[in-house]
Amino acid sequence: MSGDNRARARNIKMILMDVDGTLTDGTLMLLPDGEELKSYHVRDGMGIMMAHLAGFKTGLITGKTSRALNFRAERLRVQEVHQGVLDKNQILGEILDRHGLTEGEVAYIGDDLGDLPVLKRVGLAAAVADAHPRVKEHCHFLCRQAGGKGAVREFLEFIFDAQDKWAEIQEKLGGMTSIKI
Ligand SMILES: [Mg+2]
Secondary structure (H helix, E strand, O other): OOHHHHHHHHOOOEEEEOOOOOOOOOOOEEOOOOOEEOOOOHHHHHHHHHHHHOOOEEEEEOOOOOHHHHHHHHHHOOOEEEOOOOOHHHHHHHHHHHHOOOHHHEEEEEOOHHHHHHHOOOOEEEEOOOOOHHHHOOOOEEOOOOOOOOHHHHHHHHHHHHOOOHHHHHHHHHOOOOOOO
């Protein structure tokens, strides 16, 4: 990994994530009543929890809407949850204003063309291994793991490494009595 990316990662204070194809493998299982089932990887959930322990803020921005995602985001205490979003760029602007952050202080991970406007703006842009090729072209960090298979965890760990966060994370994990992911 290039030193340039590590330098970018050292500035990051908030990590924003796409959901379908990034935190999931993109599969939607449709039930007869129209509800959709998706699966999430436990290591990504653990990574998001560790990001909070290390003092990072997190957010989810997705074009789709899912009640189960609200439940998961609440349990993980994700600060910014935006569903049914058509214009991710606009949401990014709102999030930056609300948290007093610059683009350089935000990381984003995605998989598809709808993520491009945000990926082009943030300080550290990442793509899952099976992202669209045109998305990968614009990213600083390319995950080895595919969407829904631990790619988010891999990206988060890159940021933890760059900011030397492991001792803090392990100490705080050791003091926890229950883990909700
Ligand atoms: Mg996606």
